[in-house]
Amino acid sequence: MANVLIVDDSRTSRKILRGILEESGHVVIDEAVNGQEGVQKFQSCKPDVVTMDITMPVLDGMEALKMIKALKPEAKVIMVTAAGQKNKMIDCIKLGADDFLTKPFDKAEIVAVVAKLAN
């Protein structure tokens, strides 16, 4: 079981992710609607795992990933991408992303990826 922080500007995506995570026994410790809020909540909530959307207003997921890894290099951050963001995925790996989830969400994939990082 992991305490998860969901960072995504889409309410729909946050709701679907929350539902799947809670159903599989994880605790969604908080949600953030952009990268800036995500970095703030990462510091205040101290989650075990962060799911981070790439495309967001104010501060995008890649910048937020960079800031979180600077604050805590061992932080577990799963980047959430749409199909077609292959170049950004490579950049995210260079920035220290721990894993990826692709939209539209696949429940089995979410459960497996979060469980792997939580352990």
Add this chain to the structure above:
Amino acid sequence: MFDQIFGNYLVHAGRISKEQLTEVIEYEKTVRVKLGLIAVAEKLMTKAQSDEVNKLQAIMDKRFGDIAVEKGYLTEEQVSQLLKKQGNIYMVFVQTLIDKGFMTLEQVDEALNAYQEEQGFTHSDMDDLVSGDIERTVRLFLPANEELNDRLCGIAVRTLLRIIDSSAYVSKAYFVDELSADNFAMQALEGDHRIISGFAGSGDSLLSIAVPFAEEEFERVDLDALDAVGEFTNCINGLFATDLSSEGIDIDMVPPEFYENPVVLKGKQFCVFPITVGGSVVNFILSVDADISIN
């Protein structure tokens, strides 16, 4: 898809009633079996393989059979045999109309000829329509010689059919400089091309996308419902970006935008592609290398 298109033509032409069309379409659903189910029943694929291909279809703009062949689960010959077993849905449609006594074969033929004349389709076009092949069908409703436009419209329809409503069907796309809508969810793509795509609705029509995508009952098209439509648009655009990246064309998505109240879209000959989803008409909006202003 042509069963829905021709069926609605028959209703508008007064040849069958709306209720009779619904009865025929409902009957079709009971006899139409998905390719994956047939493959599993024939022991050509395991249930796990079929489920895997179904999941991959959500993130790949490809047909079930094509993915199964790529994964090495089926041969092309086996896919061809399975498609034959699945049957042509248009033929099922016509057979059902006749079996239920709603029309005779002669009346169907006569109506089909009238439809062809009215729409200006060639004999070859009609072969495409009755083939049951989605790609061949959708192509006939798109503007010609607008490559990026047609590709993104094609991906939008195929994604709608896979994720939202397998009974969705299209009307002819057209270009305008201005369009009014009650609400609008859109996303811009930037990079080697500047593209704007999204869905414009009238009344509550966008709920036909928002409700199944978010799996949530929205009361009206509010910002939450539009967020769901925006996320669905994001999925379509992601598939399009993947398609283009294989040719070295780089585009990236920016966060979606939502308009809850009536808007007027103004641009330079942007594409409006009407798609009937869950019984409601939504307009897929697309502008390639030209901006749209929203007021």
